[in-house]
Amino acid sequence: MFMGDRIAYVIYNTPQQDKNLLYWGHFDAPDPFFALTVGGRKLAFVSELEYGRCKASSTFDEVFLRSDVQKRSVLAYPQGTPWSAFFRYLQQQYAIDRFVVPNDFPATVYAQCYQTVPLGFDAAAFETTRAIKTVSEIDEIRKACKVTADMLGYAKSILHHSTVHNHQLEYEGSVLTSERLRTLMEQYGFNHGACAEDTIVAGGEQAVHPHHRGEGPLYEGQLIVLDCFPYLKQSGYYGDMTRTVVKGYAKPEQMRMYQCVRDCQQALIERIHPGVLTSDLMQFALDFFERAGFGLKQTAMGCEGFIHSVGHGVGLGLHEYPSVGAQAIALEAGMVITVEPGLYFHTIGGVRIEDDVVVTPTGCERLSDYSYELCV
Amino acid sequence: MFMGDRIAYVIYNTPQQDKNLLYWGHFDAPDPFFALTVGGRKLAFVSELEYGRCKASSTFDEVFLRSDVQKRSVLAYPQGTPWSAFFRYLQQQYAIDRFVVPNDFPATVYAQCYQTVPLGFDAAAFETTRAIKTVSEIDEIRKACKVTADMLGYAKSILHHSTVHNHQLEYEGSVLTSERLRTLMEQYGFNHGACAEDTIVAGGEQAVHPHHRGEGPLYEGQLIVLDCFPYLKQSGYYGDMTRTVVKGYAKPEQMRMYQCVRDCQQALIERIHPGVLTSDLMQFALDFFERAGFGLKQTAMGCEGFIHSVGHGVGLGLHEYPSVGAQAIALEAGMVITVEPGLYFHTIGGVRIEDDVVVTPTGCERLSDYSYELCV
Incomplete structure (x- = not known):
């Protein structure tokens, strides 16, 4: 399979535990949420509870209701796990060749996806994100x-x-x-x-x-x-x-x-x-x-x-x-x-x-x- | 393969990010470390920097230098990744039938182990650990x-x-x-x-x-x-x-x-x-x-x-x-x-x-x- 190079960097964490997420969106929240950057754009997928505030006050380019996207994903990809459907839906929507996650990405999500989704690690990419300060x-x-x-x-x-x-x-x-x-x-x-x-x-x-x-x-x-x-x-x-x-x-x-x-x-x-x-x-x-x-x-x-x-x-x-x-x-x-x-x-x-x-x-x-x- | 039921619960995180780790050891540290509980005993595997303090002040039953155990692991199991050697060494040392990790266990460690180590998830076991307060x-x-x-x-x-x-x-x-x-x-x-x-x-x-x-x-x-x-x-x-x-x-x-x-x-x-x-x-x-x-x-x-x-x-x-x-x-x-x-x-x-x-x-x-x- 030809592996293109449109990469989506994915974080699923709280902004306090993964400061790159805070850096991406300038948005803090107590519970983990899903976000990715692809082609220079930053997307967040949040709960109903955070949706309005995230849309109004974060620097994410687009904010989605996670549950909405999850529903559409499972309709589009009824086989496999909900998480693999979610990734595959995003892959198709944003023409993503592969997903890259940090080393501390939740193993349970990884375990539900790695067989059907092009998902890999690139610790260096994440750890250097904030290295050069403005x-x-x-x-x-x-x-x-x-x-x-x-x-x-x-x-x-x-x-x-x-x-x-x-x-x-x-x-x-x-x-x-x-x-x-x-x-x-x-x-x-x-x-x-x-x-x-x-x-x-x-x-x-x-x-x-x-x-x-x-x-x-x-x-x-x-x-x-x-x-x-x-x-x-x-x-x-x-x-x-x-x-x-x-x-x-x-x-x-x-x-x-x-x-x-x-x-x-x-x-x-x-x-x-x-x-x-x-x-x-x-x-x-x-x-x-x-x-x-x-x-x-x-x-x-x-x-x-x-x-x-x-x-x-x-x-x-x-x-x-x-x-x-x-x-x-x-x-x-x-x-x-x-x-x-x-x-x-x-x-x-x-x-x-x-x-x-x-x-x-x-x-x-x-x-x-x-x-x-x-x-x- | 017969699957026995001697389970080791494993956390690899900081005590602030995973409060179960704080609960196990009553020991705080800024960097992630590896710990497990098996048969009612709590073991920590820490760096040189934390070793003395962890031994002196934590409630872990045993404290090891992570690098020492890692060296012995790789000698005992030269095939496979360092992480799989580490897990297999622990498995043999403590007669462990399987390892259980939380959902947010680092995916990169999971990815290096799941093929050779009996490693699974049990979110409920971890999330209920601290449910009943003393x-x-x-x-x-x-x-x-x-x-x-x-x-x-x-x-x-x-x-x-x-x-x-x-x-x-x-x-x-x-x-x-x-x-x-x-x-x-x-x-x-x-x-x-x-x-x-x-x-x-x-x-x-x-x-x-x-x-x-x-x-x-x-x-x-x-x-x-x-x-x-x-x-x-x-x-x-x-x-x-x-x-x-x-x-x-x-x-x-x-x-x-x-x-x-x-x-x-x-x-x-x-x-x-x-x-x-x-x-x-x-x-x-x-x-x-x-x-x-x-x-x-x-x-x-x-x-x-x-x-x-x-x-x-x-x-x-x-x-x-x-x-x-x-x-x-x-x-x-x-x-x-x-x-x-x-x-x-x-x-x-x-x-x-x-x-x-x-x-x-x-x-x-x-x-x-x-x-x-x-x-x-």
């Missing part, structure tokens, strides 16, 4: 970074004004725990238009696990990782920044490790430009830490050192294309990525410093801006 | 409803203290828009431990679309739907409540429609007990409105009347099993559902009243508690 998207991410920086500033001000009793921090008369500082930061963000979840406020041993949210009292003299990634309630765009601080005096090995991460981040940012491979940035960071005496090592406690990737794309999704890790992806102007080297050793603690940059034609530009003092 | 879950939902009621109370207080200029509402010297009231409500909720998104503050014509969030100035004399569904930041459980109000004086037809919805909700709540069919509740509401002169009608503007279902389960998910609609599901003690009849007519506006109840051995108990005055 000017207005970059503005939104910059705005999100501004709130993120303000949340970090608020946290550092609280830490600064905390007092120390038996090495524990106290703020306004009671113990300052990770949970309490997280809540204060997130409330501050929310009151300034951004919604943050799972903000990391992890001190000492906890910060050695990069995704540990942190719990219990905070102490003087420990490295405290503050990783903050709110999205703007209005537009949905994320900022993502991390700072590491010590209340009181930092020990020499904490300072040395902190300075090493800081230097590495600066060197990474200087190396970002169109064409650079993400894997080269990753290798650069590994080599940088190795040379500085902070190389990876396997201990009884697990792997220590620089145990995650350099960063990730950020936009409508918190983690999106490109990943800045072992896989070789050439950066392009307009991509927005985090640059977040870190070091994690059980004997010293955890340090991570993270900023967001947009790749420009000649290098990169920081979208996030906040100071780097270690001691508060 | 006492502590019910407590969490009650707590969430308390914050929800407080948010509604705060909104009504703002509306009460608003002044009217040229029919538009003003609050503390500037125009009160849907957006502003939503922000104030959500900030209030956030400052009281609950995160709300997409809170509906829709007046007049906008409220005729049940999922319209509302935008622009609010006016006196229009029906304003306030639909508020925050989750507790600490436990993740949702509350979901709706009230409808009018600033100033309501017109007779608004009052009549409001009273009709209120009476219908009360009658529905009285009919809830173990064994009652959701479809009977749905039909009861349709008949109730029909008899009261507010039956469904198709107009040039679309369908008007009671155009959605009676309600839905609520818990770790905002919309979960059981749906209280056309499908016949027998309610059971311990289920928590919303009861949210509504009427939508372009000539009058929208009214919806929503509370949350838990089915008890003898009837049901309200988990949400807030007054029903129409005029503020």
Whole structure:
């Protein structure tokens, strides 16, 4: 069979779970709906409940009642499953040669169609959809970074004004725990238009696990990782920044490790430009830490050192294309990525410093801006 | 081939996207991971980044490094795809007869396995997993409803203290828009431990679309739907409540429609007990409105009347099993559902009243508690 090349890209999900769907239609809804793009046009197939609103407020070129199209499909293709009839009807209506779905397309729909419908995967096509940001998207991410920086500033001000009793921090008369500082930061963000979840406020041993949210009292003299990634309630765009601080005096090995991460981040940012491979940035960071005496090592406690990737794309999704890790992806102007080297050793603690940059034609530009003092 | 009945239930998703995964492990993570339950035991297969934290803080019975198991799988089953090797290795290790996945299992993984692995769907098994709530879950939902009621109370207080200029509402010297009231409500909720998104503050014509969030100035004399569904930041459980109000004086037809919805909700709540069919509740509401002169009608503007279902389960998910609609599901003690009849007519506006109840051995108990005055 001749396979033409008029491709329909299909998503069946909620706009919150698949941000490409949000990107296509600028339309949010709590329940999954079916949408496709073909020949530059974007079509949505929604329930009665969403029909009027989707027609009135989305950027889909056409909006259909899913149940209507389903009825017509089953009349036209009475054999097979309702889903295969639906796909075959669309195929005929829009002269589609094949359908392409994302990796997380619902398996049950796939199982009902793959025998009779030309349906395949193209993860790359979907994951790169939003990779190059428009000017207005970059503005939104910059705005999100501004709130993120303000949340970090608020946290550092609280830490600064905390007092120390038996090495524990106290703020306004009671113990300052990770949970309490997280809540204060997130409330501050929310009151300034951004919604943050799972903000990391992890001190000492906890910060050695990069995704540990942190719990219990905070102490003087420990490295405290503050990783903050709110999205703007209005537009949905994320900022993502991390700072590491010590209340009181930092020990020499904490300072040395902190300075090493800081230097590495600066060197990474200087190396970002169109064409650079993400894997080269990753290798650069590994080599940088190795040379500085902070190389990876396997201990009884697990792997220590620089145990995650350099960063990730950020936009409508918190983690999106490109990943800045072992896989070789050439950066392009307009991509927005985090640059977040870190070091994690059980004997010293955890340090991570993270900023967001947009790749420009000649290098990169920081979208996030906040100071780097270690001691508060 | 004899098909035994030792079933492994498999999820490959993030705990936020598949709340069953959160329910299994009480462990949140930003990236998808693989987990299964077999013979009453829950196993997680995670990345290096999550391994330590998952082992230390989740309720999974066993936690594995996904990459380790993958390596062993490919050695044991060098033919086929990595995913099929992974499944076949698990099958042998845990004496599994067949795997069952949810409908939204990633199609790409399914496509790599279905030919060599006994892999099937059982949507009902997954969607009913969390249907019967424990006492502590019910407590969490009650707590969430308390914050929800407080948010509604705060909104009504703002509306009460608003002044009217040229029919538009003003609050503390500037125009009160849907957006502003939503922000104030959500900030209030956030400052009281609950995160709300997409809170509906829709007046007049906008409220005729049940999922319209509302935008622009609010006016006196229009029906304003306030639909508020925050989750507790600490436990993740949702509350979901709706009230409808009018600033100033309501017109007779608004009052009549409001009273009709209120009476219908009360009658529905009285009919809830173990064994009652959701479809009977749905039909009861349709008949109730029909008899009261507010039956469904198709107009040039679309369908008007009671155009959605009676309600839905609520818990770790905002919309979960059981749906209280056309499908016949027998309610059971311990289920928590919303009861949210509504009427939508372009000539009058929208009214919806929503509370949350838990089915008890003898009837049901309200988990949400807030007054029903129409005029503020």
